[in-house]
Amino acid sequence: MLHFFLYVDPGSGSYLVQAIIAAVLGAAFYFKSAWWRIKSFFSGKKKKSKEENDE
């Protein structure tokens, strides 16, 4: 079996970009769920979201 280890250099800025992306995705999730709440308030439908809000 062939095998290839790669001890990685995370790369400069790789940690920072993950922090920014997590924040962007968190904000996107916040607005998305707020939008669903508004929508379901007017439509009367209850929409369950599978995702968890971890923020």
Add this chain to the structure above:
Amino acid sequence: MNDYPGKHPASFRDPSGFVFEQGGKIYRQVNQLYKEHFDHLVNSGLYSQLTQAGLLVQHDTIQKNLLNSPDWYLTLIPERIPFISYPYEWSFDQLKDAALLTLKIMRKALDKGMILKDATPYNIQFNAQARPVFIDTLSFESYAGHQPWVAYRQFCETFLAPLLLNAYLGMESSRLFFSYPDGVPVQQCASWLRFKSRFHSLALLHIHLQKAVTNGRSKVQQGSFTKAKLLRIVEHLDGGISKLKLPERRTEWNQYYDPLLTGSPYIREKEKVFAEYVGGISFSSAIDLGCNNGYFTRMLSTHERLVVGTDFDNDSINDFYAAQKKEGNAHHCLPLVADWLHPAASSGWENAEQKSLIDRSSFDLVVALALIHHLTVARNVPLEHIVSLLSKICRRWLIIEFVTKEDERVIDILERKEDRFPNYNPAGFEKIFSGRFNLIRKTDLKQGHRMLYLFEKKPTHG
């Protein structure tokens, strides 16, 4: 440098352990250094969860220090992978499935307090069912829950970038790996993608934003990161990558065996003769060179056999892989992108990390249908050279189709170039092949100017 006899030349980067061969068996040594992580992998139930789901390669554990190594903790005997392949031989969907497998494993690992310390396609192989499986048991590390992913950049460069470039620009991922064996750098990928992908959050966040941040040379404040944040990133990558598709393209080749054509008398006759030949011989491994979408390759497969199909056309191999997956991998063929005019060379450190395609190829049966005229008439490879290649990779049987000069496709090629192939006829072909092979059966296909041959390799050249 190999410090132990039999140590695999690609197994030197990770101090956690290494792969070695002894008495024809493959082993993996786990070093003391990795003890804590390995115990976590097993005791948390992650190992059994991943192996039972077929995501991670299974292994037996033995308490024997086979190499008398002072660093030894355990020895593993991993399940054998029947044919080793590399990302430069995978079609788009194969690389995509490998990427999704990595992310799936990452999610399950995070759930058990572990993380993947590296994320590269070289950690994945296709198993006996031609399904991707993670092979690097020592890639798991205990995760405290407040660190970003150390292998994030590596994942983006080795999986995401080639997939995006293939999906958006039609740059075949397999070919990209020849130029960028360690993945396409984010900067390079961003400059190629440019505006094409700016409205796609996958490329925008993980490629363009990453490029901008990297260029800024800024430092990160550590400590504010959480596991939940990391999961969000992993899920975003997963959602985006699952939606990526190979651009619709009909090449000259991926419509070769269209339903309309496969019903033709020529294909039906060839299918019948081919099935007779295959039914009359016994073999446990086979390779089909120029397999197209695997129409004939599938006829070779049984549960016990290793069957590899190669074609230089990425789209045909992708169709083959996708169709087989749709059928629940009932056929167990491994489709690979390979151009036998330029077979993958030995590569990596000291040219020893990845073996060449020819070094990996040794099959009981070699099949070459409607291929020889492309090599000889179109690409000027003399018949003698073709015999030389075939006898290198063939252990016993050869089924080969000879396409004569009266055939439409050959006429078509010869219209554009001078006919400098005086030996290119059935008699010349048989004479040259008889140097290395014994003729067993020969059938003149009535529908078309083609002949099918079954040869057996002469033992002197074994």
